[in-house]
């Protein structure tokens with residue numbers, strides 16, 4: 256079955272070079288047609304950040320963007 260969504264090695268940092276917050280640490284998963292997926296985690300664990308990146312409301316970043 257083909258994936259309807261593939262998320263591969265997403266990282267997201269907030270802040271700047273001297274004050275970086277790593278919000279997403281290398282997340283990958285796939286969603287198949289007909290699947291329902293829930294994202295669970297404690298407050299501040301990165302759920303909203305993940306969905307903002309997948310939906311392109313926000314932009315993924317990686318560590319080297321801040322070098």
Ligand SMILES: Nc1ncnc2c1ncn2[C@@H]1O[C@H](COP(=O)(O)OP(=O)(O)O)[C@@H](O)[C@H]1O
Nearest residue numbers: 269270276278297298299300301302303304305
């Ligand atoms: N706009 C932002 N600027 C800086 N840090 C942020 C911003 N949004 C979220 N964060 C930080 O990123 C981490 C993940 O937050 P968030 O995605 O809102 O988690 P959740 O939705 O799971 O509660 C937290 O450490 C939060 O403080």
Ligand SMILES: [Mg+2]
Nearest residue numbers: 299302303304
């Ligand atoms: Mg949230």
